[in-house]
Amino acid sequence: MTSPAMPPLPDLILEPLIRMALAEDLGSYGDITTRTVIPADITYRAAIRARQPGIASGMQLAAIAFRLVDPDLSITTLCADGTPFQAGEVLMQIEGPAASILSAERVALNFAGRLCGIATMTASFVARTTGTNTRITCTRKTTPGLRLVEKQAVLHGGGFNHRFSLSDAILIKDNHIAAAGGVRPVLQAVKARASHMIRCEIEVDTLDQLAEVLSETGADVVLLDNMDTPTLQQAVKMAQGQVVLEASGNMRLDRIAEVAATGVDYISSGALTHSATTLDLGLDF
Incomplete structure (x- = not known):
């Protein structure tokens, strides 16, 4: 796509x-x-x-x-x-x-x-996502001062943009979860404090964490971090379309086709901007 x-x-x-x-x-x-x-x-x-x-x-x-x-x-x-x-x-x-x-x-x-x-x-x-609905997206791993034009270049290559800055959306990563005391407390904080206009993504690195996210409300997108392909397949089955799924971490060019075939909605790669x-x-x- x-x-x-x-x-x-x-x-x-x-x-x-x-x-x-x-x-x-x-x-x-x-x-x-x-x-x-x-x-x-x-x-x-x-x-x-x-x-x-x-x-x-x-x-x-x-x-x-x-x-x-x-x-x-x-x-x-x-x-x-x-x-x-x-x-x-x-x-x-x-x-x-x-x-x-x-x-x-x-x-x-x-x-x-x-x-x-x-x-x-x-x-x-x-090109490696042909025949799937998976979208390729960039990250904030951009050259300081050049983020706007580097993200525009991703669009020119047929990709999509992730958030441009920390103020665009809520992205709860592993360190946020650790500092806040777990998946449930961070999602409860989102429900209590975040504007209804702001989307929320949360990062998980195990299927147990994904199950915990799916049992709560508050997350629109789940970032599946550094999962192998069989685990990503399991994650897609578990989610059953409840949330948007983004695969990230170790997304080399030679992995893209097999990851896209799992049915994840997005594959994000910092390499698009930091290693081009x-x-x-x-x-x-």
């Missing part, structure tokens, strides 16, 4: 992130190499080209980076975010002053390469 097509985020939301990256790269005195060796009136057409196949993501951010350096640059995106591409394919064309293109190049490629890598890895996970390899993209004049 793939995620629904997502419209692009407003540029206004993304611009502060890209401005910070440009300021980091340009430093206190700008691109001294380009200013020294490139005449201001030289114009060129440049292309961002893929050096390996993948799924596009970060094209919007790359375009913003070029526009922030020089609003007069002409930018044509040839491969929209969420679209597959082949090695050698041109993803974007930029035309205008060579100095402007060169000054924005690294920031544009850093964002695009990183996010294409996440989208491409996500797509490989999603940056895709090799280049900018050529």
Whole structure:
């Protein structure tokens, strides 16, 4: 199952992130190499080209980076975010002053390469769920400051998003259960204190804990943590659709198909964002 097509985020939301990256790269005195060796009136057409196949993501951010350096640059995106591409394919064309293109190049490629890598890895996970209703979702194991765009890249790869922050939903993990005195006390606290607008997920690592959760009310989702495949199959039978089930922990690519076949609703993997390899993209004049 793939995620629904997502419209692009407003540029206004993304611009502060890209401005910070440009300021980091340009430093206190700008691109001294380009200013020294490139005449201001030289114009060129440049292309961002893929050096390996993948799924596009970060094209919007790359375009913003070029526009922030020089609003007069002409930018044509040839491969929209969420679209597959082949090695050698041109993803974007930029035309205008060579100095402007060169000054924005690294920031544009850093964002695009990183996010294409996440989208491409996500797509490989999603492909293993074919024929099931299981959805692939990410976690909060993201690069500090880049969570919004990394989670957007997961969507571009056909995945789904888990919570964005601690304030999105209640997720009761093993340490919460230990500190609060057990499964029953934490769920009772949720019923007593949480807003009716907030969903609650609770993590379990044994079938006995799952049985205890199912005997209570208050949990909408149960995270089945680090369970082997036969145990996940048992968990699905026990739950009988009472709650949404999410399998997590040790969710390698080579396990995804068999885990999806158990009937869990979601498989979450931090690897989508913390272990994705940056895709090799280049900018050529």
